[in-house]
Amino acid sequence: MPLPPSHRDLEINPEDLTFGQRIGMGSFGEVYRGTWRGTNVAIKHFHDQNLSPVTIREFRDEVLIMSKLRHPNIVLFLGAVTQKNQLAIVTQYMTRGSLFRMLHRNKEVVLDPRRRLNMALDIAKGMEYLHNCKPVLVHRDLKSPNLLVDKDWTVKVCDFGLSRFKNNTYLTAATQNGSPAWMAPETLKGEPCDEKSDVFSFGVILYELVTGKEPWEELNPMQVVGVVGFSGRRMDLPTDLDPAVTNLIQSCWATNPKERPSFTQILATMNTWSELRPTAAVLEAQRAKAPQRNAAQ
Known part of the structure; x- marks a missing residue:
């Protein structure tokens, strides 16, 4: 599946890649840490048996989208393997893994309120960039597993497999893909959606940052x-949250997408904050992890 002639310089020879340990997996295939031309990279390798026409089209779309993106809060795309049965996307390697893993699986990491705010700002900056592309780029699968953290604690948006440029007023939603716990109601109902669906998902990520809980952890998809x-x-939002944080999350979760703020407005709001203080329960749990605190500073 060769790329268009204008994008041939993005093609990577699979013989130039060295695969290391597996660092993630999904319905599409697996993600490995690896090396390419002496550089640590992440390799998103697609399973051969999953290469349906739809998968191949989504792979091609993801490559063409990522090749256009350049921003400090977007994972850097390096190239792609396009040979039959070897489809792979190669990006920069993010040392600290996903935000989801950091918040919900790694019991040793301590995130102070200032760092939590910086992470939220990073995500909003990356999304503001996408929403200001021409045409607008709607991510459609914004969630903490698709947010990666580098060695300097910078958060970057990744995984554009479901993303679409909004050439018209709305996009048609595809409910069979994505992760319902982060998705906007209009997307879940299969209704037309736009960039405000990403704003709803951002509200869920803010919820994770301040509660330390997985979204809807008691329910199945x-x-x-x-x-x-x-x-x-x-x-439900805890009563001990800063009212400004509660108000922002609730505005992101507005049922009417038009009532949700843009990421430009979200950034303007959060830039007035000095911290993103989590619940007392999260702070207490972090105090109990004090011996590991230095590792996260």
Whole structure:
């Protein structure tokens, strides 16, 4: 599946790649740490048996989209392997892994309120860049597993497999893909959506940053579709959150997409904050991890 002639310089010879340990997996295939021309990279390798026409089209779309993106809060695309049965996307390697893993699986990491705010700002800056592309680029799968953290604690948006340029007013939603716990109600219902669907997902990520909880952890994906998409429910926000944080999350979760703020407005709001203070429960849990605190500073 060769790329268009104008993008041939993005093609990587698979013989130039060295695969290391597997660092992630999904329905598409697996992600490995590796090396390319002496540089540490991440290699997103697609399973041979999953190479349906739809998968191949999404791979091509992802490559063409990522090749256009240059921003400090977007994972840097380096190239792609396009030979039959060897499809892979090669990006910069992000040392600290995903934000999801950091918040919900790595029990040793301590994130102070200032760092949590910087992470939220990084995500919003990356998304503001995408939404100001011409045409607008809607991510459609914004979630903490698709946010990667480098050695300097900078957060970068990745995984553009479901992303689309918004050439018209709306995009058609595809409910069979993506992760319901982060998705906007209009997306879950299969209705037309736009960049404000990403804003709803950002509200869920803010929820994770301040509560330390996985979204809708007590429900399975189909139940989330029902309660968020069709019953209009939202996750309960702890009463000990800063009212400004509560207000921003609730505005991101507005049922009417037009009532949700843009990322430009979100940044303007968060830039007035000095920290993103999590709940007392999160702070108490972090104090209990004090012996490991130095490792995260």
